[in-house]
Amino acid sequence: MNLLVIGTGYVGSTTAMVFAELGWKVTGLDVDAHKINQLGQGILHFYEPGLEELIRKHIQSGQMKFTTDKDKAIQENDIIFICVGTPSLPDGSADLRFVKEVAEEIGQKMNGYKLVVTKSTVPVGTQELIASWIKAAQEQQYPFDAASNPEFLREGKAVEDALNPDRIIIGTPSERAANQLKALYHSFICPVVVTSPRTAEFIKYASNAFLATKISYINELARLCDKLNVNVKEVASGIGLDPRIGPSFLQAGIGYGGSCFPKDVSALILTAKHNNIELSVLEKVMQVNQTQHSYLTDKARERLGSFSDKKIAILGLAFKPDTDDIREAPSLRIIESLLDERAQLTLYDPVAVLPNDVKYASVAVCMEVEEALQDADAVFLCTEWPTIRSIDWSKMKQVMARGNVFDGRNLLNAQHMKALGYYYQSIGSND
Numbered sequence: 019m020n021l022l023v024i025g026t027g028y029v030g031s032t033t034a035m036v037f038a039e040l041g042w043k044v045t046g047l048d049v050d051a052h053k054i055n056q057l058g059q060g061i062l063h064f065y066e067p068g069l070e071e072l073i074r075k076h077i078q079s080g081q082m083k084f085t086t087d088k089d090k091a092i093q094e095n096d097i098i099f100i101c102v103g104t105p106s107l108p109d110g111s112a113d114l115r116f117v118k119e120v121a122e123e124i125g126q127k128m129n130g131y132k133l134v135v136t137k138s139t140v141p142v143g144t145q146e147l148i149a150s151w152i153k154a155a156q157e158q159q160y161p162f163d164a165a166s167n168p169e170f171l172r173e174g175k176a177v178e179d180a181l182n183p184d185r186i187i188i189g190t191p192s193e194r195a196a197n198q199l200k201a202l203y204h205s206f207i208c209p210v211v212v213t214s215p216r217t218a219e220f221i222k223y224a225s226n227a228f229l230a231t232k233i234s235y236i237n238e239l240a241r242l243c244d245k246l247n248v249n250v251k252e253v254a255s256g257i258g259l260d261p262r263i264g265p266s267f268l269q270a271g272i273g274y275g276g277s278c279f280p281k282d283v284s285a286l287i288l289t290a291k292h293n294n295i296e297l298s299v300l301e302k303v304m305q306v307n308q309t310q311h312s313y314l315t316d317k318a319r320e321r322l323g324s325f326s327d328k329k330i331a332i333l334g335l336a337f338k339p340d341t342d343d344i345r346e347a348p349s350l351r352i353i354e355s356l357l358d359e360r361a362q363l364t365l366y367d368p369v370a371v372l373p374n375d376v377k378y379a380s381v382a383v384c385m386e387v388e389e390a391l392q393d394a395d396a397v398f399l400c401t402e403w404p405t406i407r408s409i410d411w412s413k414m415k416q417v418m419a420r421g422n423v424f425d426g427r428n429l430l431n432a433q434h435m436k437a438l439g440y441y442y443q444s445i446g447s448n449d
């Protein structure tokens with residue numbers, strides 16, 4: 019089977035790689051000629067461990083190719099995956115502009131039966147819209163099926179997740195489409211759930227919203243742990259041993275970021291509102307997340323008096339390790355509030371870079387942890403990169419001007435840090 023993947027961002031590139039690994043011939047299509055040119059040479063335009071090597075392998079073997087030629091790509095491939103972006107509109111709803119453009123192009127260019135599958139995270143009911151957009155754009159009424167097949171990849175772990183899925187969700191009323199998709203994935207040993215497109219679309223939002231709920235739940239408990247001298251890391255391990263709860267997504271910190279959880283939680287709340295349902299639990303999840311970064315800056319302000327003219331180091335910019343993605347990164351919110359209060363900032367991240375925005379112009383970007391910590395009055399740990407996890411804090415005591423450590427990812431042991439002479443504050447693990 020020959021497959022076309024439209025959109026070569028993080029989801030599209032990973033999806034194309036997976037199908038090439040599974041032995042199918044895959045074409046990646048994008049409107050961005052520069053991106054396609056780079057991908058054709060095996061160069062990835064974002065940081066995702068292990069992905070570039072696999073893409074390069076499949077380009078060399080002829081299993082995978084990249085193009086900007088829409089007409090040819092749509093006509094040569096019978097199974098088409100839509101992997102374009104669905105950014106948030108100002109009201110929090112998903113912007114389906116790119117999905118619509120692609121659906122209309124498929125409708126205009128198709129030359130026979132096509133199975134059109136959506137990987138992008140789209141609101142419930144989008145599959146029906148896609149089918150109507152394709153139909154309306156068709157000059158000749160060729161048959162087609164539209165299906166939903168949401169992805170569950172984590173950035174930074176996309177290769178691992180994509181090659182070891184824990185489930186495959188196929189949303190389609192068509193037996194032909196379901197069988198084609200099952201055949202595509204036949205080498206994977208995991209449950210395959212065939213359901214309606216609406217249910218498949220809902221499963222994706224419900225999964226992300228549930229994981230976000232776990233994070234806000236533990237983050238809010240962490241605030242109480244601080245008051246009660248209880249260690250939230252031990253609480254998370256203790257409750258996580260119950261298989262009904264599970265240990266994952268219970269790391270307290272400065273909140274969740276990225277291109278998925280914030281966007282998907284608010285889109286689901288909005289969908290509910292449009293249907294006169296209040297998702298009060300998720301509204302709280304969002305509120306807790308929006309205040310989690312200031313929980314740590316408040317602690318720092320209490321200690322330092324004011325941030326004005328204090329030299330403060332920020333270690334970690336990416337919204338999580340193993341990615342250069344800074345979308346909705348909690349570090350940015352911390353940086354902005356410190357800059358608003360006229361702190362002097364130094365920043366270290368091994369991969370991610372600040373946006374080219376004038377508001378960050380005064381931040382001194384450092385190539386090494388030690389450079390960022392030089393003469394600092396305080397440090398915020400914002401991302402759990404290995405280079406930040408493994409800092410030799412006994413050495414850094416001489417490097418910093420004052421030993422104030424605000425640990426936004428609960429990386430360090432409070433007793434050890436205090437024994438080294440630091441003033442140490444984390445999110446619920448200060449004992």
Ligand code: UGA
Binds near residue numbers: 271
């Ligand atoms: C998330 C989901 O985990 C994927 O299953 C999903 O496919 C993806 O969204 C998507 O919809 O495309 P991702 O956003 O890449 O993946 O990253 P996560 O590993 O889920 O982390 C999200 C945020 O939560 C990060 O800021 C991370 O630091 C934070 N987090 C995660 C915590 O604060 N505590 C935790 O215990 C876990």
